[in-house]
Amino acid sequence: MxxxxxxxxxxxxxxxxxxxxxxxxxxxxxxxxxxxxxxxxxxxxxxxxxxxxxxxxxxxxxxxxxxxxxxxxPFGYPTGFAEALTGSHDPLALWDWLAERVEDTPKQNNRFDLAGAINLQLGDGKGPFWFNGLARDIDGLSRRKDGYANPFAEKRQCEALAKGAFTCWQMGGAGAVGGQMMTGLSVLTRLRRxxxxxxxxxxxxxxxxxxxxxxxxxxxxxxxxxxxxxxxxxxxxxxxxxxxxxxxxxxxxxxxxxxxxxxxxxxxxxxxSTPPLRNDCFALPAGVHWTPVDEALDLLKDRLTAVTGIETLPATQALGRILAEPVRARRSNPPLPNTAVDGYGFAGGRDGGPHVLPLATGRAAAGDAPGQVKSGQAVRVLTGAALPTGVDTVVLQEDVRVAEGTIRFSGPIKAGANTRQAGEDVIEGQDILAAGRRITPADLALMAATGTRDIQLRKPLRVGILSTGDELVEAGETAVAGQIHDANRPMLSGVVSAFGHTCIDLGRAPDDRAALRARLDAASGKVDVILTSGGASAGDEDHMSALLQEAGAMALWRIAIKPGRPLALGMWQGVPVFGLPGNPVAALVCALVFARPAMDVLAGASWSEPQGFDVPAAFTKTKKAGRREYLRARLRDGRAEVFASEGSGRISGLSWAEGLVELPEPAATVKEGALVRYIPYGSFGL
Incomplete structure (x- = not known):
């Protein structure tokens, strides 16, 4: 409960x-x-x-x-004080004792006098309390710690562990809690009743x-x-x-x-103590009107921090989750020296020529406790077995003839051959996975091999997806003249899920400022970040931008990117909002280029940059200077093809494409065969 x-x-x-x-x-x-x-x-x-x-x-x-x-x-005093004062070690009995004696009004209270009286009763006026903050002297309460003789511990156990915590015996001065305790516990006692x-x-x-x-x-x-x-x-x-x-x-x-x-x-x-984002974290430097893509990414990288909480879970349940703290090996891998092959083990290497060693009884198999082999003897060993004491070298069974209780083989064989040393992969106490890493199946194997059971993980980032606009209807519903089906919300929901975050569908909001405000208010307590599409510019019906502006936490980033440009960034009741363009192509491009790395950081992961590849172009294009362009593309026969149309409403091109071709800001003429940077959707996590 x-x-x-x-x-x-x-x-x-x-x-x-x-x-x-x-x-x-x-x-x-x-x-x-x-x-x-x-x-x-x-x-x-x-x-x-x-x-x-x-x-x-x-x-x-x-x-x-x-x-x-x-x-x-504090709710309690160091051990022994309650019993000394009330005859009972029950701290709540001490609460009652104080409530009967504390006199309190808006302008004054008797906390200093009560502390002096307790000192006289328990410590001959020399403790445990100290500091008189009044102009008059108080019998039993010193102004400083002069002549102090505390019969109890100076701090509770928790205060000794909490760096910077003050002792409850100090009745005044910066950071003191003694007076707060007396007056506060009296109020809480009355509330308890x-x-x-x-x-x-x-x-x-x-x-x-x-x-x-x-x-x-x-x-x-x-x-x-x-x-x-x-x-x-x-x-x-x-x-x-x-x-x-x-x-x-x-x-x-x-x-x-x-x-x-x-x-x-x-x-x-x-x-x-995961800190919330500041309301001004998206503010652009003074005088900035058009922001280059790299500068926009640097601003996000520098200003965003994790907003997700932390929980402890078994490592076996961590696939795809983000580490909140580094994982340290609890055991070396291998934990003991062992054999890499089936064969026969003995001590030291052997030079060239034939060798004969007496064969000890028994064998060493994987899972057996290490035994001991006498000097000059050999023992049968099976792959993965811990090496018995007295064994550091193994010869392959294919190179050995067993006869009359001996093994016979020809050298040379190097000392330490066919064995693995303890900790040659991982040493106990070594950090094996860094905070911010998204757990892979291989990481599960590494943690299991090194004895890790429970780990600290970031809670999944909850991303709300909201579409805005009176022109939108759901797929399958009848669309009257002037209306279109909402393609952005299902697209962005899929993108967010592919990124590994938890998607929360916030539905569609009409072009009504009050209704949109109510929708944002309801979402703010349920999500960690909001992605919206449409209403991100500065027109009459761009209510998302207007509301964020009213909240005093909005920045309209005009980014030198095609497709895209307007990106409304802001905060709503402490929740970051990414206002993406309404056109589906621009919405997806901005989600991949800007929202993806930003959401990784908000989720507690490291900043991510997509891996691109230089490949020959299977197209020609003349590009103007000024904006970075992203073309819907795919690879065929090792060359990058681009979609026939660059229109930002051509959704079929998104489905046709398997990635993006990135063209930098300067003017350029791309000819067939020229190298261009191709970024597959997989590099964005799709």
């Missing part, structure tokens, strides 16, 4: 009311339902925050939704509401320019958790820390 409908992340503060205007170092909260994110909420003080949480939880309860709520302060709540890891997260401890800085990087760090971080944490599969979330919650508690995501930082 670990599936959650709603994720909540809260950045807490123990300071005074921060005013009506949103600001940093305040309380911020973010909500994510089913992958759809609400805007972060600014909460000016703890009383407002508690009221907001109560209202949110009541609404979620009424809707029957299960909630996982994370708060950025109102709702069905489980507190992880002290309780199994099976209630309608589950509370977890989070530390946003563990997995969230710097905020984009112009955004408040706290607001950005809670939204990112909620997004990260919402993107987890149920099984992966269960793995992260499988923690045994019954008294001290644990920071959610500790040990899984790399998996959770």
């Amino acid at each position: 670990l599936g959650f409908d709603t994720i909540v992340a809260v950045d807490w503060s123990s300071g005074n009311d921060t005013g009506a205007r949103p600001r940093k170092d305040a309380i911020w909260a973010a909500v994510n339902r089913g992958g759809a994110a609400d805007a972060p909420v600014y909460l000016r003080n703890r009383q407002v925050a508690e009221e907001w949480l109560c209202a949110l939880f009541a609404a979620e309860q009424a809707a029957g939704r299960r909630v996982l709520a994370g708060f950025d302060f 109102q709702f069905d709540v489980a507190v992880w890891p002290f309780q199994a997260p099976k209630a309608q509401f589950s509370f977890i401890e989070i530390w946003p800085s563990l997995t969230v990087g710097p905020a984009p320019e112009g955004q408040i760090k706290d607001a950005w971080q809670v939204a990112e944490v909620a997004r990260q958790i919402a993107s987890l599969e149920v099984d992966r979330l269960a793995t992260m919650l499988a923690v045994d820390a019954p008294e001290e508690g644990w920071i959610f995501g500790l040990g899984f930082e790399a998996e959770l």
Whole structure:
């Protein structure tokens, strides 16, 4: 019962009311339902925050939704503190103890006084708490660590593992969490009394509401320019958790820390911290109007990063998937020295002339544990057998005569002949596969041979395919005058599947801006990238470009390419959108040249460049300067033929072709027999 409908992340503060205007170092909260994110909420003080949480939880309860709520302060103290203070090692008893004693208003609270009182009770005023942030002195609480004598551990186990984590005993100063704990745990205690709540890891997260401890800085990087760090971080944490599969979330919650508690995501930082793309990642440099193909590709290569999450799966299930982390050999291959042939093994080489060696009893076969052979003796060995101790050379059985308990053969034979050394293929601990690699059948063999069972994989990239335009109808439907059948969506769906990604059909959107906006909103929580066709230019009915422009995250790339030119690139609620041309030929060419390598990077793979070949032309053509051209082509008798028409609406040419001929930007006259670059569809992954 670990599936959650709603994720909540809260950045807490123990300071005074921060005013009506949103600001940093305040309380911020973010909500994510089913992958759809609400805007972060600014909460000016703890009383407002508690009221907001109560209202949110009541609404979620009424809707029957299960909630996982994370708060950025520790849920427990180092071992022994709870029992010393309450007589019980139960951390939730300590929560109750604190809630009865913390006095809190929007303008002040008694956290420093309470810390001093605890120090006097447990440590003669010398610890465990320290730092008095008030102007007046407080009995039992020092302003600094002078004379400090902590009877407990300085940090919890999880804080010792989390680089940069602060001790819960520090009550104030930059990064301190001591005051946040006292005020925060008191609020959570009252919420526990109102709702069905489980507190992880002290309780199994099976209630309608589950509370977890989070530390946003563990997995969230710097905020984009112009955004408040706290607001950005809670939204990112909620997004990260919402993107987890149920099984992966269960793995992260499988923690045994019954008294001290644990920071959610500790040990899984790399998996959770996949950064989202920035809204301006597609922005062109100032003054750019026409972009050469290579410059456009360089911009995509430099600015795009992986957006997919990470999961652990058996290597046997990894075919076609992308590695998130390098794979390291758990065992050498071969693990032991072994024989490459059927024959007879002995120690050392032999010079020319006849040789006679006594034959030891028994034999060594593949799978046998290595035995031992006395010096000067030989033993029967079969291909693949581990070499017995005392054997380092093998002579082929065809070269041997066995008689009267001996073997007889003629030299010379080189020491080490017909054997394989341990680790001559792969050494234990060696990286055998790199992150970003798409797993092949040969990789499965390599991982199995070196003892690899489970590996870290990128989750499949979810690509939404959307067609736009009132003129489109489905194949098989009646098309009235002025309408055409939608050819782009099935074509692009096939392309995406061939690339190894998960295709999600988003259907057709009419030439209506509100309807298109609703379609994009619905898709943003279900896909990692959107491919659209049509509406990518700047005309009256080009609503895709207009919406991306309204969102403040759109760039219309006019690329020096034929067929193609307009490519609308933008972001919709954090999801990259590739607005391809509406003409099918241009849509396919732009998908192969631009969308394919971009989607590889978004999926966590390495940037890919198609392999082309110089072949003689079976055509003639005069080309103007300025644009790179891609001609539908195929190879026949070792020469490149091109389709008779270059019209971008001639879909039959796409089916006729088996690849593309690429002609560079300069003017050229191609004559029959001249070398041209031919790129087969297979080089694009089709």
